[in-house]
Amino acid sequence: MNILILGGGGREHSLAWAAMQNPKCDKLIVAPGNAGIAEIADCADLDIENGAAVTAFCEANAIEFVIIGPEAPLAAGIADRLRDAGLLVFGPDAGAARLEASKAFTKEICDAVGAPTARYARFTDADAARAHVRQTGAPIVVKADGLAAGKGVIVAETEAQALAAIDDMFGGEFGTAGAEVVIEEFMEGEEASFFVLVDGENVLPIGTAQDHKRAGEGDTGPNTGGMGAYSPAPVMTDAVAERALEQIIRPTVAELARRGTPYRGVLYAGLMISDGQPRLVEYNVRFGDPEAQVLMMRLGAQALDLMQAAAAGKLAEARVNWADDHAMTVVMAARGYPGPYEKGSVIGGLDGLPEDGNRICFHAGTGRRDGRFVANGGRVLNLTARGATLAEARDRAYAMVDRIDWPDGFCRRDIGWRALEAKTAYNSDG
Ligand code: AMP
Ligand code: GLY
Numbered sequence: 001m002n003i004l005i006l007g008g009g010g011r012e013h014s015l016a017w018a019a020m021q022n023p024k025c026d027k028l029i030v031a032p033g034n035a036g037i038a039e040i041a042d043c044a045d046l047d048i049e050n051g052a053a054v055t056a057f058c059e060a061n062a063i064e065f066v067i068i069g070p071e072a073p074l075a076a077g078i079a080d081r082l083r084d085a086g087l088l089v090f091g092p093d094a095g096a097a098r099l100e101a102s103k104a105f106t107k108e109i110c111d112a113v114g115a116p117t118a119r120y121a122r123f124t125d126a127d128a129a130r131a132h133v134r135q136t137g138a139p140i141v142v143k144a145d146g147l148a149a150g151k152g153v154i155v156a157e158t159e160a161q162a163l164a165a166i167d168d169m170f171g172g173e174f175g176t177a178g179a180e181v182v183i184e185e186f187m188e189g190e191e192a193s194f195f196v197l198v199d200g201e202n203v204l205p206i207g208t209a210q211d212h213k214r215a216g217e218g219d220t221g222p223n224t225g226g227m228g229a230y231s232p233a234p235v236m237t238d239a240v241a242e243r244a245l246e247q248i249i250r251p252t253v254a255e256l257a258r259r260g261t262p263y264r265g266v267l268y269a270g271l272m273i274s275d276g277q278p279r280l281v282e283y284n285v286r287f288g289d290p291e292a293q294v295l296m297m298r299l300g301a302q303a304l305d306l307m308q309a310a311a312a313g314k315l316a317e318a319r320v321n322w323a324d325d326h327a328m329t330v331v332m333a334a335r336g337y338p339g340p341y342e343k344g345s346v347i348g349g350l351d352g353l354p355e356d357g358n359r360i361c362f363h364a365g366t367g368r369r370d371g372r373f374v375a376n377g378g379r380v381l382n383l384t385a386r387g388a389t390l391a392e393a394r395d396r397a398y399a400m401v402d403r404i405d406w407p408d409g410f411c412r413r414d415i416g417w418r419a420l421e422a423k424t425a426y427n428s429d430g
Helices: 010-021 052-058 071-075 078-084 094-101 103-113 124-134 159-170 236-258 292-300 302-311 389-400 417-421
Strands: 002-007 027-032 065-068 088-089 120-123 140-144 153-156 181-185 188-200 201-210 214-216 220-223 230-231 266-275 277-285 326-334 357-361 366-369 372-375 381-387
Touching: 002 010, 002 052, 002 181, 010 292, 010 302, 010 357, 010 381, 052 078, 052 236, 065 078, 065 302, 071 078, 078 088, 078 094, 088 214, 088 266, 088 302, 094 103, 094 266, 094 277, 103 120, 103 181, 103 236, 103 277, 120 124, 124 140, 124 159, 124 181, 140 159, 153 159, 159 181, 188 236, 188 292, 188 302, 201 236, 201 292, 201 302, 230 292, 230 389, 236 266, 236 277, 266 302, 292 302, 292 326, 292 381, 326 389, 357 389, 381 389, 389 417
Parallel strands: 002 027, 002 065, 065 088
Antiparallel strands: 120 181, 140 153, 140 181, 188 201, 188 266, 201 230, 214 220, 230 326, 266 277, 326 381, 357 381, 366 372
């Protein structure tokens, strides 16, 4: 099978790595890819939000299966265009991708099916939004409706912060994404990410994860795209997962099918769990980054078969072969990230890294210069490892970190701390 993966981060490197483990994969192209991906697949320069260009590329390269990594091409309707052209595609059409592209749409679906989530109100007028905040008080969460590269959510601890966020959003800080604003009740609890494959109708859970969004140790400092992740998430016990499926995910999938926009791809439910009860924080219509890296490490080659089954509407027959293992990924980022950072610093130590079924360094943002790897983004490397326990996975991941020679990079040294410290608080170790 000839496969095209769209995207060029650590998520796409892990998807490419899993696909390459599978003997079904004859040819793999990643667009745009990065210097690490180029070690295992062909990389192509392609405008991945241009449907005509992607479709023509698929025809020219005899592509049979397209896996779409990031949300932007999904929201732009690239999956629709490729399906119209008769291709097998992993990723939802634009109509179903609204679960990520519009927070108000997701709330509407939750209302329609009675899924547990934060109470909310939506506004297209700043004065009405301000009045709502004054009446409700803080803490409160203010969200730009549309895609804002992960920056459109303000968890306001004070009324003043919430009012400022409203001014910013209606003032155009997030462009058209902030033309509508959703204001939500602040939910307490522990967060976890739940990943399920969907083929339009059937739902197949493929794993849980927790990520660390803050740049600093102890989960402090500014928000980032994610500084590390681990799988499974201990807070997601079988009972919590079953509740999330029954009360939130299956009803959502059924409602989208009923509306004539069936969901096909991976659905990533961000959950807030309190006293064993999950509530929906948000949906994403793609794998998380860096959560995909730990999921792919655990699933390996079967990930390709599962994604193909989801794309082909054949999930009812699909099964996941679970190993009783744990995985962790540690993100190395350019100094300064998520603020301004330099590109182009040389990264040493990559060539001698061990690489086997238990350890791999996925590249998130690297390039090549004079034969050497250089940093080419904010998040740059994902040192990813697997083990029989989370502690073993952590030790392997940080042993790789310690072999990287990159003075201009940094990482958090405490990825997984909550699960490692609170291990005895949960009765699930698998
Ligand atoms: P998002 O950018 O949608 O991933 O949201 C960023 C983060 O904001 C989430 O991961 C949560 O930590 C937090 N968040 C969003 N909505 C709520 C809420 N209603 N209550 C508490 N925290 C929230
Ligand atoms: N790591 C969070 C995300 O991919 O949205």
